Amino acid sequence: MKRLSLCIAVIVFCFSPFFAQTFDLAEAARQTGAELYWDSLSGSGILEKNGHQISFRVGEQLVMMNYTKLAIVDPPENKSGTVYVTQKFIDTANNLFVQNSPESFYKVGAILIDPGHGGRDPGAMGSYKKGGKEIHLQEKDLTLSISKMLAQKLQQAYPEKEVILTRSDDTWLTLEERVEIANSIRLEPHEAVLYLSIHINASLDKNASGYEVWYLSPGFRRQVLQSTGEDIELENILNSMLEEEYTAESILIAKFIMEGLDAQIGKKSKSRGIKAEEWFVVRNAHMPSVLVEAGFITNEKEAALLDDPQYLQNITQGIYNGLSSFINHFEFSRGFTGTE
Numbered sequence: 001m002k003r004l005s006l007c008i009a010v011i012v013f014c015f016s017p018f019f020a021q022t023f024d025l026a027e028a029a030r031q032t033g034a035e036l037y038w039d040s041l042s043g044s045g046i047l048e049k050n051g052h053q054i055s056f057r058v059g060e061q062l063v064m065m066n067y068t069k070l071a072i073v074d075p076p077e078n079k080s081g082t083v084y085v086t087q088k089f090i091d092t093a094n095n096l097f098v099q100n101s102p103e104s105f106y107k108v109g110a111i112l113i114d115p116g117h118g119g120r121d122p123g124a125m126g127s128y129k130k131g132g133k134e135i136h137l138q139e140k141d142l143t144l145s146i147s148k149m150l151a152q153k154l155q156q157a158y159p160e161k162e163v164i165l166t167r168s169d170d171t172w173l174t175l176e177e178r179v180e181i182a183n184s185i186r187l188e189p190h191e192a193v194l195y196l197s198i199h200i201n202a203s204l205d206k207n208a209s210g211y212e213v214w215y216l217s218p219g220f221r222r223q224v225l226q227s228t229g230e231d232i233e234l235e236n237i238l239n240s241m242l243e244e245e246y247t248a249e250s251i252l253i254a255k256f257i258m259e260g261l262d263a264q265i266g267k268k269s270k271s272r273g274i275k276a277e278e279w280f281v282v283r284n285a286h287m288p289s290v291l292v293e294a295g296f297i298t299n300e301k302e303a304a305l306l307d308d309p310q311y312l313q314n315i316t317q318g319i320y321n322g323l324s325s326f327i328n329h330f331e332f333s334r335g336f337t338g339t340e
Contacts, residue, residue: 024084025045025082028089033049041274053066056076059078076089107331110185110191112181113150116197117199118172118173119140123138126299126303147198148165149313157324164181178197194323200293200297211261212273214290215275215276251274259321259322260317261319
């Protein structure tokens with residue numbers, strides 16, 4: 001089964017003098033005329049132009065080009081909060097951007113939606129008062145409602161893609177079973193799968209409220225390539241680059257989803273931002289993975305919102321818009337598959 005970037009085959013060497021002129025990353029983007037996607041938390045970014053992408057990270061010499069090639073360049077440096085790159089780095093990007101677009105691109109072949117908890121595991125619980133009556137809520141019910149509505153929207157919008165729910169009813173699944181479902185999805189060559197876990201938050205602080213999107217902490221390293229045992233050193237390099245590529249994609253998904261939620265529910269709830277953590281489901285899924293916390297069930301005001309079907313539809317629309325933006329960005333501006 002092939003996933004993002006598994007066709008990595010070539011390493012291009014590109015060294016530069018020790019004392020090289022450096023440029024502000026934003027200036028480098030302007031010089032190349034490329035679109036810059038930067039995440040300060042992970043220190044990683046993507047430059048994109050003419051259907052090509054170069055992915056990089058502060059302090060690392062290896063960059064990935066179009067998910068198929070590795071290049072060794074002068075490592076980007078962070079000086080007092082500003083990232084600098086050398087002329088050699090810019091030249092490497094420019095040389096990529098002027099090439100003809102590759103014939104084969106990646107596309108999103110499957111989207112896996114994982115409603116948190118279920119069955120004997122209710123997840124977080126909360127309540128609010130309505131007309132003098134105590135209304136009790138369970139996380140497992142809310143995550144399932146959002147996930148089913150989201151799956152329906154995605155199936156209608158992308159009939160050619162496989163949209164999968166880890167559970168479609170009140171069933172209990174272990175974390176290992178959820179990840180196994182994700183990692184066992186069969187894909188065609190040049191196809192990718194996205195993993196989205198839906199949750200509702202809880203806190204001992206009853207005033208805590210808002211929504212947030214999580215991705216895997218860049219400091220965590222996982223094995224995403226199946227080892228052949230032939231060249232361990234090369235496999236470790238490729239695994240590291242692929243793992244970082246998953247992280248970069250996850251950050252982009254998180255940003256798009258956060259923008260979608262901001263637009264849909266930002267006036268009634270508050271954004272708690274994009275965060276990094278080593279959640280089990282995103283830590284062990286061999287693909288771009290994010291986890292959405294749609295609100296706090298332990299906040300009485302937010303619990304009342306979460307019990308409103310229209311509000312759940314707004315949450316769903318926000319997540320859908322984010323995923324749709326991500327898919328369109330990659331499939332139609334370059335990404336995983338090319339268009340005429």
